[in-house]
Structures are given as C-alpha cells and as structure tokens.
Amino acid sequence: MFSRCLFHHCKRYMSILRAENLPTKQTALQWIRINDKDPFQWTTSAPIIQPNDQQVLIENHAVSLNPIDHKMATTNFSNTKLPSVTGYDVSGRIVAIGKNVKDLQVNDEVFGMLNLNSSDGGGAFQQYSIAETDTLVKKPTTINHIDASTLGVAFLSAIDGLRQVNIDSSKSVFIPGGSGGVGHFSVQIAQIRGAKQVITSASKDEGIRILKEEYHIKDVINHSTENIIDRIMELTNGEGVDIVYDSTYLPSSFDKTIQTIKQGGSWIVLRRFGQDTTKDSQRVAERKGKLYLADLGRYWLGNERIQLKSFAQNSLLQGAKWIEEGKLKPFINRIIQLEEVPDTLELIKQGKSGFGKIVVKLLFYIEEPSITDSIKKFFLNYASISPDDLRQHLLTIRERAWQKHPYPCLGTWSFLDFSIQKNPIYQEILEKCKTQDATIIDFGCCLGQDVRKLIYDGVSIDQIRGYDIDSFFLEQGYELFCDKEQMKEKKVFQIGDIFDDESFEKISPADYVHVGSFIHLFDAQTQRNVCQRLSRLSKCAIIGRQVGSLIPGEHSRIGVCNGTKMMRHSPESFQQMWNEVTNGIWQVEYANLETRPNTIDNIQRLIFVVRKKSN
Numbered sequence: 001m002f003s004r005c006l007f008h009h010c011k012r013y014m015s016i017l018r019a020e021n022l023p024t025k026q027t028a029l030q031w032i033r034i035n036d037k038d039p040f041q042w043t044t045s046a047p048i049i050q051p052n053d054q055q056v057l058i059e060n061h062a063v064s065l066n067p068i069d070h071k072m073a074t075t076n077f078s079n080t081k082l083p084s085v086t087g088y089d090v091s092g093r094i095v096a097i098g099k100n101v102k103d104l105q106v107n108d109e110v111f112g113m114l115n116l117n118s119s120d121g122g123g124a125f126q127q128y129s130i131a132e133t134d135t136l137v138k139k140p141t142t143i144n145h146i147d148a149s150t151l152g153v154a155f156l157s158a159i160d161g162l163r164q165v166n167i168d169s170s171k172s173v174f175i176p177g178g179s180g181g182v183g184h185f186s187v188q189i190a191q192i193r194g195a196k197q198v199i200t201s202a203s204k205d206e207g208i209r210i211l212k213e214e215y216h217i218k219d220v221i222n223h224s225t226e227n228i229i230d231r232i233m234e235l236t237n238g239e240g241v242d243i244v245y246d247s248t249y250l251p252s253s254f255d256k257t258i259q260t261i262k263q264g265g266s267w268i269v270l271r272r273f274g275q276d277t278t279k280d281s282q283r284v285a286e287r288k289g290k291l292y293l294a295d296l297g298r299y300w301l302g303n304e305r306i307q308l309k310s311f312a313q314n315s316l317l318q319g320a321k322w323i324e325e326g327k328l329k330p331f332i333n334r335i336i337q338l339e340e341v342p343d344t345l346e347l348i349k350q351g352k353s354g355f356g357k358i359v360v361k362l363l364f365y366i367e368e369p370s371i372t373d374s375i376k377k378f379f380l381n382y383a384s385i386s387p388d389d390l391r392q393h394l395l396t397i398r399e400r401a402w403q404k405h406p407y408p409c410l411g412t413w414s415f416l417d418f419s420i421q422k423n424p425i426y427q428e429i430l431e432k433c434k435t436q437d438a439t440i441i442d443f444g445c446c447l448g449q450d451v452r453k454l455i456y457d458g459v460s461i462d463q464i465r466g467y468d469i470d471s472f473f474l475e476q477g478y479e480l481f482c483d484k485e486q487m488k489e490k491k492v493f494q495i496g497d498i499f500d501d502e503s504f505e506k507i508s509p510a511d512y513v514h515v516g517s518f519i520h521l522f523d524a525q526t527q528r529n530v531c532q533r534l535s536r537l538s539k540c541a542i543i544g545r546q547v548g549s550l551i552p553g554e555h556s557r558i559g560v561c562n563g564t565k566m567m568r569h570s571p572e573s574f575q576q577m578w579n580e581v582t583n584g585i586w587q588v589e590y591a592n593l594e595t596r597p598n599t600i601d602n603i604q605r606l607i608f609v610v611r612k613k614s615n
Contacts, residue, residue, distance in 0.1 A: 022057075022095060024048055028126035029341050030083045031073050031118075039073035040342055046085070048128045049121025050096060056104060057096040058131050062149035063124040063360040064089040065353075066181060067249070068116075068272075070345045077273055078117040078301055085123025087341075088114045089152025090131065091145040092363070101133055111148035112136040112316050113156060116273075116300040125341050127362060134309035137316045142324050150330040150357045151319040153296065154181030159315045161245045161268040161294030162189050172197040172241040174232060176257050178217065179207035179355045182247035182270060184331055187217055192327050199235055201228060207355050210331065232260040240265060247294070258283050265289045273297025331356030338362055339555050364408035369394045375416055382456050383482040397480045401447070404472060409446065409517055419516050420450040421457075423543045424590050425609050429512050433459040439510040441537055442466045444518035448477035448493060461486070465510065467496025498533050513538040520546035520606075523565035524554055528581045535586050541611045542586070548574070548593050548606030569606060578610055586610050 028046035033039050051057050069086045072078060091111035094104055104110065113135040115122050121130030139148050161182075167173060173190040177183040178200030190198045200217055202208045203224040211217045221231045232241060240262035246253055247270035254269065258280065261267050267284045271277060273295055284291040299308040322328035333354040336344055341360060347353045371390060379385040385393055394416075402410045409415055420426060420442075432438035433454075440459070442451050445466035454464055468474055474493045478484035487493055497503055513534055519527055534542055547566070552573035554565045569577065571591035578586050590609040 022048055022128070026127040027338065028085050028123075029087075029338070031080075031086050031123070032083045034074065034076045034082070036074045039070075042339075046083075046126055047121075049130050051098045051101075051121075051130055053098040053100040054133065055098050056094045056101060056110075056131050056133060056136070057121075058090055058092040058110065058129050059095045059363065060090050060124060060127060060129055061092040061109075061361075061363040061365075062090075062145040063087055063362065064149040064152060064154075064181075065341070065344060065348060065358045065360065066153040067348055068153055069125075070349050071272065072116070075272075077297070080117050080122075081119040084118045085126050085129075086118065087124030088116065088118075089149050089154075090114060090124045090129060091139060091148035092129075095128070104133060104136070104138070109139040109145075110136045111139045111145070111151060111320075113152040113296075113312065116297060125338065125360070135312040135316075137313050137320070140320055140324060143320055146332060146335065146359050146361065147323055147330050148320070149359055150181075150332065151316055151323075154357065155185045155319050155330075156296055156312060156315055157182045157247065157270055157294055158185035158189055158245075159318075160296060160311070161247065161270060161292065162186060162193070162243075164268065164292040164294075165243050165266045167193040167195050167243065169194050169196050171195050171243060172199070172236055173243045173245070174199045174241040174257065174260055176201045176223070176228070176244070176246050176253055177248040178202055178211050178215075178220065179204065180247065181357050184211075184215070184356050185328075186245050186247065187211070187215060188328050191215075192322060197235070197241075199232065199241065204355075210355050214329070214331065228256050229259050236262070242266065244268065245294070246270065254280055258287070258289075261287055261289050263288050266292060268292040268294055270294045273301050332359055334358045335361050337555070363411070365402070365406075365411035366413055369398070369413045369416060378418075378453075378456060382452060383480075385482065394480075397476055401473070401476050405470075415447050415449045418449055418453040419545055420453055420514055420543070423514075423545075423607060423609065425541065425543060429543075430454075430457055430459065432511065433463050437463065438512065438540075439463045439465075440512040440514060441507070441510040442514045442516070443496065443498065443534065443537065444468060444515055445493070446473050446477075446517075447480055448474065448487075449480075450514060450516060451492065452477075452481050452483070461490050461492060464492060465507075466493045467507065468493070469495065469497050471495055498530060504533065507537060509537050509539055511538070511540045513542045515542065515544040515546075517546060518544065520548075520566055520568060522567065524567040524577075527567050528577060531578060531581050531586075535582055535612075538612065541589075541609060543609050545594075545605050545607045548604050550593065550604070571606065574606060574608060584613070586612055 025045045026048050027044050029040050030043050030046060031039055032041045072086050094106055094108045094110060097106060114124055114129060115132050167190060173195045175183055175186045178187045179202040187198055187200050198217055199219040200211055201221040201223040202211060208220050211220045219235050221228055240260050243266045244257045244261050245268040246257045258267055267289055271293055281291050298304045319328060333356050338360055344358055376387045379390050398410060445451060445468050448466045451464050451466045455461055519530055522530060547568055549568040550570055552570045554567050574591050575588040578588050589611045592607050593604045594607055
C-alpha cells in the first residue's frame with residue numbers, strides 16, 4: 001500500500017490533472033430573458049469559461065439562494081450580458097486560475113460572493129463559475145461548504161448595514177424580519193457586538209420559536225397580529241430604539257420602522273442599487289435621525305469598487321471566525337439539488353421559503369471517511385483489514401470508483417452505512433434465513449456492501465445473491481471486501497439488468513428482495529414497470545430505501561444521467577403506486593421519510609417495506 005504521504009501526493013497530482021482537463025460544457029440554469037415569469041431555462045451545454053488574468057474558475061460545491069437571484073432576472077440592474085446565470089453565493093474548489101492571481105492556487109477551497117454582473121461565466125447556478133478574487137477567501141477546514149456558502153449576499157448585507165453604526169451595551173437595536181436571510185444574520189451580529197437590547201419581528205410561529213429558542217432573542221414581535229410601533233414603544237419605555245436595520249425591501253415596512261427610531265436615532269435600510277431614497281430620507285430627518293444605506297451593488301456597480309476587496313474579505317474572514325467560535329450560526333432550513341432551484345426561487349419570490357437560508361448542494365463528495373468502531377470491527381473480522389490500514393484501503397477503492405462513476409453514494413461514503421440493517425424487518429429476515437432457509441436478492445447492489453453485511457450477521461452465503469448492471473462495481477466490491485475468490489466460487493454476484501427480458505427471466509425468485517437507492521433512479525412511469533418486475537422476483541417482501549419527498553414529483557437529474565427524470569415519492573404516493581401496479585396484491589407495510597440533518601446531503605430518504613398479501 002501507499003504510505004499516507006505518498007497517497008496525498010498522488011491525490012493532489014490527480015486533482016491538478018483534473019483541473020487541467022476540465023470539460024468544456026456544463027449543466028446550468030441559464031438566465032435567457034429579463035422578465036418575471038420565465039427568465040430561466042435549463043441547458044446541459046453551457047460553456048465553461050476560462051478565467052482571465054485576474055479571475056479564478058470554481059468547481060461549485062455549495063451555493064446559497066437569495067431574493068436577488070430572481071430580482072436580478074426581472075430587472076437586470078447590473079447590465080449583465082445574456083444568456084448568463086444568476087446566483088451569487090458560492091463555496092467550492094478552485095480548478096483554474098489567471099496568471100496574475102497571487103494569493104490563491106488550484107485546489108484551494110474558497111468561499112465568498114460572485115460578481116453581480118455575471119456576464120462571461122459568472123453566476124452560481126451551474127457546476128463551474130468564474131469568480132473575482134476580491135470577494136473570495138480560503139475556506140477554513142473546520143467549516144463545511146454548506147455553512148460557508150451562506151456567508152455571501154445575506155451575511156455581507158447584514159455586515160454592510162450594521163458596520164455603519166456604533167453598537168455597544170448602551171444601544172437598542174430593532175431588526176424587522178428576523179427570520180429572513182439578512183435578518184437572522186443581523187440579529188446575531190447585533191448580539192455579538194454587545195447590543196443592550198435586540199428586538200426583532202416575524203409573522204410565523206415557527207420563525208418566532210426559532211428566534212427565541214435558537215438565537216435567544218427575548219423580544220420577538222409577531223407583526224401579523226401586533227402593532228409594531230406600539231410594541232417597540234412598550235419595550236423601550238416610549239423612547240424608541242437607537243438603531244433600526246430594515247432589510248425587508250418592503251415600503252410598507254419602511255413606513256412603520258422609521259417611526260420606531262428615537263429622536264436622533266439611526267435608520268439603516270437595505271436597498272437595491274440605484275433606488276431612490278428621497279422620501280425615506282425626509283421622514284428620517286423629521287425625527288432628527290440619520291439614514292444609512294446597505295447596498296452591495298455600490299461596491300460592484302457603483303463608485304465604491306475600490307473598497308470592495310477589503311470590505312468583502314475582512315467580512316468573510318470575520319464570519320468564518322465567528323462560526324468557528326460558535327458565535328454565528330447560519331440557519332439552513334433546507335438543502336436542495338440544482339434541479340430544484342427554479343421552484344425554490346418561486347417560493348422565495350412569494351415569501352414562502354421559510355426561516356434563514358436555503359442551500360444548493362452540487363458536489364456530493366466528502367474527502368475523508370468517518371470510520372467508526374463498528375466499521376473497524378466489521379472490516380477486521382470480515383476482510384482481515386487492520387484498523388491501521390483501513391483508511392488507506394477505503395480511500396483507494398472509493399477514489400477509483402468515484403473517478404468512473406461520481407455517484408452521491410460513493411462521494412458521501414454512504415456505502416459504509418450498510419443501509420439494509422436499518423430496515424424495520426431486518427431482524428425478521430435474519431431470523432427467517434437462519435431458521436427457515438429463506439433466501440434474499442440484493443438488486444442494484446453496487447459494491448455489494450449489504451450482501452456482506454448479511455453474511456457478517458450470520459446468513460449463509462448460499463442463501464444470498466447480488467445483481468448489478470455494471471461489472472465494474474462488482475469488481476470493486478471484491479477489492480473492497482477482499483473476498484473475490486470466495487464470492488466467485490459461489491457465484492454470489494451476477495450481472496443483472498431489470499429491463500433485459502432474457503437475463504431477467506433467468507433470475508430465480510427469492511423470499512426477500514432488497515433494493516437500496518435503486519427505484520428512485522427512474523421516472524414515474526418507469527418506476528411502475530420496475531415495481532412490477534421486482535414483484536416477480538420476491539415471494540414475500542421487498543425492502544429498501546430511496547430518495548423521497550413530502551411533496552411527490554419528478555425532478556430533472558443533473559450531473560450523472562443529465563436530462564433524465566427521477567420520481568421522488570412521498571409515503572402516500574409510494575403506497576398508491578404499489579397498489580395500482582400490482583392490483584393490491586403487494587401492500588406497503590411501512591414507508592417513512594428519514595431526514596438526516598447533520599449529514600452533507602440532508603436529503604430525505606424513504607425507508608420502505610412492501611409485503612405480498614397472504615392468500
């Protein structure tokens with residue numbers, strides 16, 4: 001085996017080669033027209049632009065969404081040349097650099113904000129983006145790409161507003177709309193800077209609860225049921241607050257929040273670049289107050305470009321430090337895939353996107369495996385791989401598989417989950433196999449990890465068969481589990497294509513069939529066909545897991561299998577499908593959505609048991 005040092009040297013070399021041999025086309029949500037209805041269009045052939053002398057090209061790992069992403073598409077106040085791409089918050093890896101870039105290099109992981117004028121390769125809703133180095137910093141290894149991606153437009157807008165006023169232990173601060181992206185960062189910044197009193201508002205019970213419980217804001221006004229002006233006066237003994245930062249973009253909110261500042265107080269407003277503030281200035285002046293503008297556009301598009309680098313980089317580094325120290329906590333209410341961006345932008349436009357931030361995860365790849373004691377024990381006892389050698393062994397096999405097939409299950413190490421053991425009837429299967437000679441098929445078995453788990457837990461190798469369409473995965477499974485001779489002798493694994501009638505008919509049915517991360521690969525109609533065929537392979541029950549959703553629907557697949565559709569079922573739609581395609585002969589006994597919020601993908605998985613009705 002390689003030494004650890006040699007392995008990392010080789011891995012870095014391979015990464016540089018990948019950077020030099022980038023694809024020329026990519027999947028992107030292109031911005032093709034300026035309007036409010038349908039400004040975007042999917043393409044799988046958007047060009048990957050090479051950076052100029054002062055730019056870098058980023059392989060996007062995570063992107064966070066903001067209202068400006070759809071507002072730009074309806075106004076184009078940045079004068080971007082179309083077709084282009086919107087989206088401005090990124091975290092990822094540099095894969096190419098211009099010759100004059102000094103402080104960054106290929107393979108550096110970075111985060112920050114993209115140019116508001118996204119002509120010529122900019123914009124985040126694509127796999128690779130051109131970026132200016134003035135608004136990028138290196139990502140600390142202690143912060144993941146998901147959190148780092150939130151420190152773009154919303155966080156910088158929060159900083160830009162509040163840095164213009166003095167906040168200390170004598171000041172009261174009111175942040176209307178504390179459940180929004182800018183708002184939830186602003187309340188935290190006011191706390192970090194030591195404000196005497198932080199007041200905020202929200203309209204939904206869930207948002208109020210989060211602000212109170214997660215961010216420890218005592219005074220949260222429900223602006224849908226309470227009079228904001230009256231409540232602020234009650235909370236400040238009739239004086240009003242020292243500072244207001246209104247980032248709601250709503251004139252109706254401006255009219256009210258100006259009235260909440262005390263005489264001589266400060267009113268900060270987040271405005272789109274170039275908007276007129278004359279009316280608001282007059283009203284603030286009537287209270288002998290001062291008006292401050294928060295506007296990132298003035299750095300990118302206005303006369304303050306010279307300040308952009310110092311402001312952006314210092315703020316980004318400060319945000320990362322606060323996250324590391326536990327002082328700043330981005331609230332991520334949902335992690336989505338690229339194909340979900342249009343629908344999610346529509347929710348943001350309607351004000352229905354929920355608390356905090358929504359993040360797009362583009363690259364499902366974790367560098368290092370999480371090697372638990374149970375994984376160490378499994379590989380030691382099953383494959384005779386010592387704990388000292390295990391990390392290197394796993395990295396070598398996974399990297400080889402990922403280079404050929406960059407599937408999320410490989411990139412996120414989920415093949416080490418042994419997902420079959422989490423099914424509610426796993427113990428039943430073990431018992432039936434051990435006492436009644438039951439048999440089981442693992443269809444779409446990939447590396448065959450669940451087959452090995454069954455053997456490890458006491459099922460005879462003669463009672464198990466695994467099928468996959470790609471022999472490459474079977475071979476990598478032999479390498480991973482060090483059992484090629486034994487498995488080939490028993491013919492445990494075979495090539496199996498569920499749509500090839502000739503080969504499919506040769507498969508003898510088993511009592512149980514396991515399909516992990518398989519059914520969801522297809523569109524709705526094809527899934528019905530798949531279920532019909534699976535029911536012919538099983539005598540008793542079909543179990544597994546797949547990507548699911550509370551709201552069922554078809555989604556375009558991005559990256560692997562570009563352009564095809566995949567159906568994500570809710571428990572109810574999954575049950576309906578099985579009932580219809582088998583005329584009620586097969587019944588969904590268990591279907592439950594499992595969300596794993598602390599994992600890199602945060603997607604919902606539908607765990608299921610489908611059982612054949614007894615006569």
